[in-house]
Amino acid sequence: MKRDLFSGSLACLAPLAGYSDAPLRLIAAECGADFAFTGLVSADGLVRGGAGSAALMGRLAGEAPLGVQIFGAAPDHLGRAAAIAAGSGADFIDLNFGCPVKKVIRRNGGVSIMRDLDLMERIVRAVVASVDLPVTAKIRSGWSDEERNFIEAGRLLESCGAAAVTLHPRPRSQGFSGSAHWEDIAALRAELAIPVIANGDIRTLADHAEVTRLTGCAIAMIGRGALGNPWIFREIKDAARGRPPRETGIDERLDTIERHLALMVDFFGEDRGVREMRKFYRWYLRSFDDIRKYRAALVIAPRARDVAALVAAMREELRGNGRSEAQEAS
Ligand SMILES: Cc1cc2nc3c(=O)[nH]c(=O)nc-3n(C[C@H](O)[C@H](O)[C@H](O)COP(=O)(O)O)c2cc1C
Incomplete structure (x- = not known):
């Protein structure tokens, strides 16, 4: 039951803080996205009962299954926040171990947790124990080029019960610039039995075909490529079904x-x-x-x-x- 959500899925809308709210998620679903994510939701904020954090989990009827993405550094808060998200109707919980934004790193959240795999383990175990939903995680290649530990992190996530792992294959030091290293995704996929979701620079149907060929991943996560072009999900579905592409008029x-x-x-x-x-x-x-x-x-x-x-x-x-x-x- 835990993995049903991911088997048969082809493409999902990425967590995009400030963008992937219910309206965009609904449009993406109508175009064929199989599931989607909220942007970052602060675990501390949810636990404190902050209205702003709770509002980030708001939904519209007709959306695809939703992963509420939480971040934080205190395992007990993340566990409690995950339970709150589950109570608000989340279909799965996603843990953010990739955000490079200073405000998040300063609180020891996001990608800084890739430098502390013991803490990552305690967080994942706390969250998996606190909800009866699939728990996924989103990671980067590592903190820097010298600290690329995505394989170790991926193995750890799998052993702690994660249902899937998304890799955005850039280290923190690369931010969002330069190219995504799709070969890192291929390397991670070769290591894990759970689904690896491919992310980074998938902007066109041709990119999707190439990342799929290179990595063998069944599921692609699309962020910026879906902004102003939600039809990319329809193109991916059509191609998978052998249908000719439909133009967007x-x-x-x-x-x-x-x-x-x-x-x-x-x-x-x-x-x-x-x-x-x-x-x-x-x-x-x-x-x-x-x-x-x-x-x-x-x-x-x-x-x-x-x-x-x-x-x-x-x-x-x-x-x-x-x-x-x-x-x-x-
Ligand atoms: C405006 C913006 C907001 C983002 N917010 C989040 C977020 O809240 N959580 C997260 O895990 N990643 C976030 N990301 C990263 C994306 O999910 C994704 O990993 C990255 O943009 C690479 O994929 P893409 O090339 O398909 O956009 C954000 C990216 C952008 C551009």
Whole structure:
């Protein structure tokens, strides 16, 4: 029962703090993502009863199975936080051992735990003992090029009862720059019996085919590649079923912006929903040179109806420029 969630899955939406809230997760699910994650949720915050931390676990009907990703450094807090997340309806618990952000490292959380595998062991055991849900973990290659211990960490996670491990194959010192080292994922997969989820720089169907070929991993985790392009999940599913790729038409893109905004407003309320949506426009409009000028207006539009008017104007302009529905902009 513990591993059912992961068998047969092809692709999931990555934990993306500030982005992978319920609206994006629902859109990803509608495009074919098999499961998704919250962004980082502080275990200490959950245990303290912080409303902000609890709100990060909010969901919309129709989402795919959800992993609540918790971080912290105190095993008992992580165990208690996992139980709280389970009580709020999480489908599985994901442990963050990869975050390189200073605020998290300063509290000895995230990737700093890769430097203390004894602590990692105590955390995983505490969490596995406290919930009756699958427990997964997300790791990096290590702290630095000199401290690349993902194989040791992966073996430890497996022996402590983790149901799957995601590897973002960059050491902390590399941040998000340079290329992801997919060969590290292949090496980890060769070591473990539990599923290894491949992550890092999977932006296109061709990237997905290549990472799958190189690593043999059945499941890919997609982060930035899904921003403004949730259809990557549909492409992966279609390819796996031997179906020809479907183009994403301009109208479908603009419809998705409208739907995403409507979900944001539904989930956060209009003021916050409109504000939080602003960071998505550059991703959705990335490849539309002829309407780039609308971005500046979109990110200051105060109300949902102002955004709707701008989307209508973009539609008109694109049609006027002779773009047909089926044409892809990129
Ligand atoms: C804006 C942003 C927020 C992120 N937030 C989280 C997070 O909360 N938890 C986490 O494990 N990783 C987080 N990540 C890392 C991603 O999950 C992923 O590992 C990384 O971006 C590499 O995958 P990608 O190339 O598909 O984006 C974040 C990345 C970005 C760009």
